Amino acid sequence: MKDISDSGFSTDCHKASIMQFDRAADMMELDGELRQWLNTSFRELSVRIPVTMDDGCVRVFSGYRVQHNNVRGPHKGGLRYHPGVSLGDIRGLAAWMTWKCALLDLPLGGAKGGITCNPKEMSSGELERLTREYIHGISDLIGPSKDIPAPDINTNARIMGWIMDEYSRRQGYSPGVVTGKPIELGGSPGREDATGKGVSMIVSRWAEKENRRLDQTSAAVQGFGNVGYHAAFHLSRLGCKIVAVSDSTTGIINKDGLDVEAAGRYKKDNGSLSGFVGGETVDQSEVLTSKCDYLIPSALQNAIHGGNLEKLQARVIFEAANGPICPYTEPKLPERGITVLPDILVNGGGVTVSYFEWVQNIQHFQWKDETIQIELQAVMYRAFDKVIALAEKRNISYRNAAYILAIDKVVQAGHLRGIYKSRS
Ligand code: NAD
Numbered sequence: 001m002k003d004i005s006d007s008g009f010s011t012d013c014h015k016a017s018i019m020q021f022d023r024a025a026d027m028m029e030l031d032g033e034l035r036q037w038l039n040t041s042f043r044e045l046s047v048r049i050p051v052t053m054d055d056g057c058v059r060v061f062s063g064y065r066v067q068h069n070n071v072r073g074p075h076k077g078g079l080r081y082h083p084g085v086s087l088g089d090i091r092g093l094a095a096w097m098t099w100k101c102a103l104l105d106l107p108l109g110g111a112k113g114g115i116t117c118n119p120k121e122m123s124s125g126e127l128e129r130l131t132r133e134y135i136h137g138i139s140d141l142i143g144p145s146k147d148i149p150a151p152d153i154n155t156n157a158r159i160m161g162w163i164m165d166e167y168s169r170r171q172g173y174s175p176g177v178v179t180g181k182p183i184e185l186g187g188s189p190g191r192e193d194a195t196g197k198g199v200s201m202i203v204s205r206w207a208e209k210e211n212r213r214l215d216q217t218s219a220a221v222q223g224f225g226n227v228g229y230h231a232a233f234h235l236s237r238l239g240c241k242i243v244a245v246s247d248s249t250t251g252i253i254n255k256d257g258l259d260v261e262a263a264g265r266y267k268k269d270n271g272s273l274s275g276f277v278g279g280e281t282v283d284q285s286e287v288l289t290s291k292c293d294y295l296i297p298s299a300l301q302n303a304i305h306g307g308n309l310e311k312l313q314a315r316v317i318f319e320a321a322n323g324p325i326c327p328y329t330e331p332k333l334p335e336r337g338i339t340v341l342p343d344i345l346v347n348g349g350g351v352t353v354s355y356f357e358w359v360q361n362i363q364h365f366q367w368k369d370e371t372i373q374i375e376l377q378a379v380m381y382r383a384f385d386k387v388i389a390l391a392e393k394r395n396i397s398y399r400n401a402a403y404i405l406a407i408d409k410v411v412q413a414g415h416l417r418g419i420y421k422s423r424s
Contacts, residue, residue, distance in 0.1 A: 013092025024403030047137030068094035075111035078152030085114035099406035144176030176361035179354035188357035189369035196230020198349015215239030223299030246284035254279030297324035319343035
């Protein structure tokens with residue numbers, strides 16, 4: 001998905017991930033060969049996916065699976081269905097998974113998959129055939145100890161169930177090949193709302209650090225899908241006033257606080273927020289620049305760019321989406337007094353509970369929801385505290401601190417495995 005940065009260039013997730021990596025690698029004084037190893041995908045597969053549509057015609061879709069790095073464990077990463085999916089975006093999203101898993105100290109590497117399609121124009125049958133054919137194309141690459149997909153934009157538990165079934169037909173019963181499955185198929189309690197729940201944990205830990213009570217704060221949430229809705233829901237339950245929400249069709253602002261559950265029910269029943277009467281209707285882009293303490297972009301990459309930088313009113317941005325800030329714009333945010341908590345920390349709750357799901361599948365034993373919540377909070381708080389401590393110690397941004405911690409873990413594992421020989 002492209003967007004125009006303030007310098008007039010388009011940037012994809014790969015470019016953004018390299019720019020972020022380079023800033024941290026410069027601070028770490030990493031040598032060129034090590035950078036090349038860390039910056040390059042281990043494997044990239046493009047597949048053509050023929051699908052018989054409901055009207056009998058055959059359409060051929062493009063799909064991708066990129067495996068970035070597996071030095072710390074099997075590749076792990078979501079599967080995105082969107083008309084804007086490109087290999088460049090999937091490559092960057094795969095790298096972000098490597099850094100996220102390392103920062104959270106999960107024994108997993110990074111990967112990402114995607115299919116260029118518009119699921120909103122496809123029937124359930126067409127989506128199922130598309131998913132099964134895609135798995136046929138990539139089945140040699142995935143597996144419980146190789147690469148484990150999960151949900152991302154426009155994919156959900158139902159699609160993960162088809163993936164589990166299609167893979168298991170070939171390889172035998174393999175629930176651990178994919179996470180984010182329905183509970184009945186080996187899914188985990190707490191996985192569906194895990195990313196949004198994790199976002200709310202990071203926001204509340206931040207408020208605690210600022211010595212603020214969450215019930216004295218307000219937040220605007222861009223994107224009202226899995227991540228955005230659950231982040232808004234959990235934050236509102238903790239007392240934070242949700243003053244604006246948006247989806248791809250519209251924005252809703254209510255400075256007295258929105259009824260998040262009513263908005264969620266409306267979206268579920270009507271397919272979008274369009275027509276929801278719980279606040280003033282605005283263009284969805286206005287939600288990003290609405291008055292609030294905390295801005296939580298939870299949709300696509302490059303939502304915050306040179307075109308809306310000057311209008312931002314939030315003091316802190318929590319990146320619930322992957323790559324929501326254009327990398328050319330980010331260095332200008334501190335001048336505007338805006339702090340950024342980076343995606344590889346903020347949205348890590350999803351992959352954390354995916355990891356718990358995978359562990360449960362390997363154990364063939366289901367954990368209690370209570371256990372999941374305790375363990376999730378421990379992982380999120382531990383990573384948050386490490387990032388804050390390093391950033392404060394070295395007087396660097398939270399993103400640079402998060403990258404330094406993550407890169408260091410991957411480099412150490414690489415050295416210990418002998419994959420990358422240290423010269424020192
Ligand atoms: P989703 O498909 O469930 O929801 C996406 C939402 O964004 C939808 O409500 C859509 O209408 C909205 N949207 C799209 N364009 C928009 C625009 N221009 N303005 C406002 N809203 C817009 O997807 P999701 O799973 O919630 O993923 C959202 C983001 O979070 C992505 O960047 C994804 O990579 C990231 N993420 C997801 C997970 C997960 O567990 N699902 C985990 C980590 C990160």
